[in-house]
Amino acid sequence: MPKIKKVESLFLPLQKPKKVAVYARVSKETGQLIHSISAQINYYSNMIKKNPKWEYAGVYADYGITGTSIFKREEFQRMIMDCEKGKIDVILTKSISRFARNTVDLLNTVRYLKSLGIEVWFEKEQIHSCSKDSELMLSFLASFAQEESYSISENIKWGIRKRFEVGESREINKHVLGYQYDEEQKKYVIIPQEAEIIRWIFHLYLEGFSLRKIAKTLNDKEMVTINGCKFTEASLNTIIHNEIYIGDIRHQKCFVKDPIIKKKVLNRGQLPQYYIKDCHEAILDRETYKKVQKEIKDRANKTNLRYCFSGSICCGICGNYYIRKKDVVKGKAYIYWLCSSKKKRGIICKSINFREEELEQICVQVLEIDKFEKTIFKNRITKITVLENGDLKFHFVEGGVIIKQR
Numbered sequence: 001m002p003k004i005k006k007v008e009s010l011f012l013p014l015q016k017p018k019k020v021a022v023y024a025r026v027s028k029e030t031g032q033l034i035h036s037i038s039a040q041i042n043y044y045s046n047m048i049k050k051n052p053k054w055e056y057a058g059v060y061a062d063y064g065i066t067g068t069s070i071f072k073r074e075e076f077q078r079m080i081m082d083c084e085k086g087k088i089d090v091i092l093t094k095s096i097s098r099f100a101r102n103t104v105d106l107l108n109t110v111r112y113l114k115s116l117g118i119e120v121w122f123e124k125e126q127i128h129s130c131s132k133d134s135e136l137m138l139s140f141l142a143s144f145a146q147e148e149s150y151s152i153s154e155n156i157k158w159g160i161r162k163r164f165e166v167g168e169s170r171e172i173n174k175h176v177l178g179y180q181y182d183e184e185q186k187k188y189v190i191i192p193q194e195a196e197i198i199r200w201i202f203h204l205y206l207e208g209f210s211l212r213k214i215a216k217t218l219n220d221k222e223m224v225t226i227n228g229c230k231f232t233e234a235s236l237n238t239i240i241h242n243e244i245y246i247g248d249i250r251h252q253k254c255f256v257k258d259p260i261i262k263k264k265v266l267n268r269g270q271l272p273q274y275y276i277k278d279c280h281e282a283i284l285d286r287e288t289y290k291k292v293q294k295e296i297k298d299r300a301n302k303t304n305l306r307y308c309f310s311g312s313i314c315c316g317i318c319g320n321y322y323i324r325k326k327d328v329v330k331g332k333a334y335i336y337w338l339c340s341s342k343k344k345r346g347i348i349c350k351s352i353n354f355r356e357e358e359l360e361q362i363c364v365q366v367l368e369i370d371k372f373e374k375t376i377f378k379n380r381i382t383k384i385t386v387l388e389n390g391d392l393k394f395h396f397v398e399g400g401v402i403i404k405q406r
Contacts, residue, residue: 017052017053017054017055018053018054018055018089018090019054019055019057019087019088019089019090020048020051020054020055020056020057020088020089020090020091020092021057021058021059021060021079021082021087021088021090021091021092022040022041022044022045022048022058022059022060022061022091022092022093023059023060023061023075023076023079023091023092023093023098023099024037024040024041024044024059024060024061024062024093024094024098025037025061025062025063025073025075025076025098025099026062026063037061037063040094041059041061044059044092045059047092048092054090057082057087057088057089058082058087060075060076060078060079061075062074062075062076079091080109080112080113083113083116083118084116088118089117089118089119090118090119090120090121091113091118091119091120091121092121092123093120093121093122093123094122094123094124095122095123095124095125096122096124096125096127099120099122110129113129114129114130175226176188176226176242176244177194177197177198177225177226177239178190178191178194178195178197178198178244178245178283179191179194179244179280179283187279187280188244188279188280188281189280189281190281190283194226195283197218197223198239198245198283198284199283199284201214201218201236201239201240202240202245202284202288202289202292204217205240205292205295206288206291206292206295211233211236211237211240212233214231214236215230215231215232215233215235215236218231219231240292240296241293241296243275243289244280245282245283245284245289246282246283246284246285246286246289247277247278247279247280247281247282248275248276248277248278248279249275249276249279249280250273250274250275250276251273251274251275251276252272252273252274253273307324308374308377308378309322309324309337309356309359309384310323310324312377312381312382312383312384313337313354313359313383313384313385313386314383314384314385314386315339315341315349315351315385315386316351316385316386316387316388316393317339317349317350317351317386317388318339318341318349318351320339320340320341320349321339321340322337322338322339322340322354322386323337323338323339323340323343324336324337324356325337325338334355335355335356335357336353336354336355336356337353337354337356337359338351338353338354339351339386350388351386351388352386352390352406354386360372362392362404362406363377363381365404366394366402366404367380367381379397380396380397380398381394381395381396381397382395382396382397383395387403389406390406391403391404391405391406392404392406
């Protein structure tokens with residue numbers, strides 16, 4: 001039998017240097033933190049340049065951006081795009097919390113980069129994402145980073161509420177229509193031109209103008225909001241309810257329920273509110289503001305009297321009442337009732353909507369009558385509660401309750 005001998009190649013393939021990038025992030029743009037991020041960048045840049053097997057692929061740094069979401073970080077997103085273009089082989093970063101505090105974001109991003117053949121090195125934790133046990137370690141450590149975010153959030157909220165209790169006001173909304181927050185004086189100061197728009201809005205409302213008509217009037221005059229947008233009914237509704245224009249401030253109208261999701265929800269008694277009177281110069285006198293609030297209620301009461309189910313259907317999820325809405329699709333009108341919270345910013349309600357015809361048919365069955373009549377309904381039913389699963393709970397005038405399955 002012939003002998004076979006393997007002859008090794010005398011020429012080894014040249015290994016290209018790995019393209020190595022740096023990612024850094026600070027959550028606040030303060031002098032100390034900016035100095036810290038500069039130090040990080042210099043440290044890692046020198047490390048890359050000293051390694052003959054590495055090629056410098058650039059720095060990606062986000063300033064003043066939270067780590068709880070990757071989508072708000074422009075530099076982070078640019079880095080991912082460059083990874084997809086093949087510009088990066090390895091990413092160096094100081095720690096897991098600098099890369100992402102959201103466990104899901106972290107693992108999804110690392111897995112995606114791994115599928116592209118890109119490795120992430122977390123120096124503090126001494127983890128390389130392509131190593132055998134990296135995912136298990138990342139899961140544990142990312143969970144700790146996320147819990148730290150919850151703890152930091154609660155500590156910050158506690159500090160803010162303590163300042164509210166003693167009357168301190170550090171405004172988040174530095175500019176609202178009519179006012180600019182003055183950092184030196186620590187209070188709102190009037191912007192004269194914008195203040196005139198505010199006074200005109202309140203005047204038009206007392207003159208009987210609807211919010212839609214006021215919006216059209218302002219837009220026809222080419223007046224814009226602080227964001228440079230056209231006025232809408234929603235923006236005007238916020239303005240006419242805002243006590244800031246009489247020199248007062250109500251703190252904690254909204255709050256962030258989850259520091260990871262960061263979605264604001266309206267405070268409907270879940271947390272205390274803090275009302276501070278006469279903390280800055282007023283644009284309106286209190287009498288005018290009071291008249292407008294009364295007019296708002298009067299108009300709402302008139303509207304409620306127009307429709308049979310107004311003020312009668314209560315949402316079993318959030319406690320708000322249902323309102324009537326009319327849509328036209330392909331020339332055909334559809335009337336349905338939905339929870340009023342769905343029309344308000346900052347509230348998510350998963351309650352079920354009902355067609356008006358459907359509600360009337362259900363009432364006919366519950367009341368055991370031949371056809372729906374408004375008078376009979378009002379005389380016998382005090383309230384309908386829409387349960388989470390869509391069933392309707394009827395409360396009778398004489399007492400007693402019936403649950404009707406949808």
